[in-house]
Amino acid sequence: MSNSFAEQLSNVKLKPSKDKTKDFSDPKLADQISTYQKTALETNMEEWQMLLVNETFPTVYCPITYSDAQHFIRIFERHFQKLHEHQLFDQIRERMDIWFNDDLEEKQWYEQIKERLQKTIDQAYPNTKELFAKTSSRSAKDACVFKRNFLEVYKNELSKFPDPSQENSRIIALLTAAFLSLCVTSATEVLSMFIISERIYQDMLLATEAQDSSDSLFKENIILRPFIPIDVDMEFRGFVYQQRLTCLSQYNYLIYSQRLCQWKDNILEKIISFFNQSVKTKLDKYKSHNYVIDFALAKGDDESVNSMKVWVIELNPFMETTDGALFSWQHERNLLEGRSNENQDKPLFRITEKVRQGSWSMLPISIRQWIKNENN
Structure with a gap:
């Protein structure tokens, strides 16, 4: 059984080290946990989206039950947590679509939620092929680099610049590739990203710790929106x-x-x-x-x-x-x-009013090292 959210935060393995992806949206201090939980849940999509129904993107909800959240947590801890800790990108990519072959206990749940999510997609967006998906709190943007075509998309974006060796060009190409990789077309794609995402894992920990365990009162969703292209400087x-x-x-x-x-x-x-x-x-x-x-x-x-x-x-x-x-x-x-x-x-x-020298070094070392290795 998973530790409480507070215990997870105090666990050094969940604290960002100098070699791990820096995610500013994670809670940092143990004495802020209670306040963070309350305030974070207040900014969940369900709390404000209907107030801004014409000002935000069209939105459809597919419920996540308390037991669904527990499944997300268990799968991540069993199959991907240690791989994240050791930054074993290739192994994460290899396991993201086959993990359930070794976990029949969770495979049945996976097939059920996949069917439920695909039904929601088909009914809500019968004529829309490209979608953006997130949970009530955050997206699985940390999982983008594990998509098999990510490096190809990055290189394609980089080729659009007159001088692709420039640091600013490389970062723009990287951010654009990450954004484009959030485009999904099926429930399978959505769940593949969610299951390997440390961000989704942390959000499910928060939700199960801070909310009522009754499925009827638990309020989390998979959010589905049309994928609308946004330039990374806009x-x-x-x-x-x-x-x-x-x-x-x-x-x-x-x-x-x-x-x-x-x-x-x-x-x-x-x-x-x-x-x-x-x-x-x-x-x-x-x-x-x-x-x-x-x-x-x-x-x-x-x-x-x-x-x-x-x-x-x-x-x-x-x-x-x-x-x-x-x-x-x-x-x-x-x-x-x-x-x-x-x-x-x-x-x-x-705004950033001139090229920032050394910006590439401010990216997570794991991302920089992976791109360097893949380019060799």
Whole structure:
């Protein structure tokens, strides 16, 4: 039986080391666990999506029961946890589609949830082949690199740059490949990613620890949305304190984007207008007036910023466990809470304004080493 969520957090194996993927959305301090659990669950999709039904992407739910969550936990611990700890990428990729051959106990459950999920997909999206899937809290984006075509997609994206050896080009290609790898077409693809994802595992631990164990009261879902292409320089993280948008940051801040620098003022005004006119009032009914909100600008009829449509991607806890992007929770709390003269009139907007030397070294060493080995 799995340890409690608190015990899992105190286990050194779940703490990020210098050689493991750094995931800023994980809880970090043991004394924050209770607050984190409550606040994290409040930002689950079910808590706000219907308030912003026209401002966020079309959404369909496929329920995850308490027993489903326990199955996800057991499978990860039995088959993939040690492989993650030792960063054995090839073995994870080899086992992700065959693990159930050695685990008949879990295979029956897997076939049942796969059938249930595929039925939901077929009914909700009969004419949509490409989907995005996540759980109530987060996506399985840490599982992207295990997809068999990931390196091929990365190399294809890299080939689009005039000088693919440039660090900035390589990071943009990597982030784009990761985003494209989140596109799924079947229940099998969704579950393959969820089962090997450490993020999904951690979220199931949190959900089973913090929620009622009765399946009728347990509130977790697989979220299904149409896959809508978003360029990696057109995602933004907003900070809302007491219902006021105080700060805005480039989401993928390791990359430099020339057009983002050119469009900076237009993008800020576009997001401010969208938030104040379409989002703010509707979230008056939301449980908290403090949250971190992610926006995306999707392509319009042409290549101009004016034709782009703003979407809400998701809400996150207004806590240090949420990545501050180009802001520091520790040193700039006054900015994030709107208590500075710098952002009294409008949100303070930060982007990466020049190529950041050494950005490749800021990526997880496991990812860098894997790409290096695969290219040799």
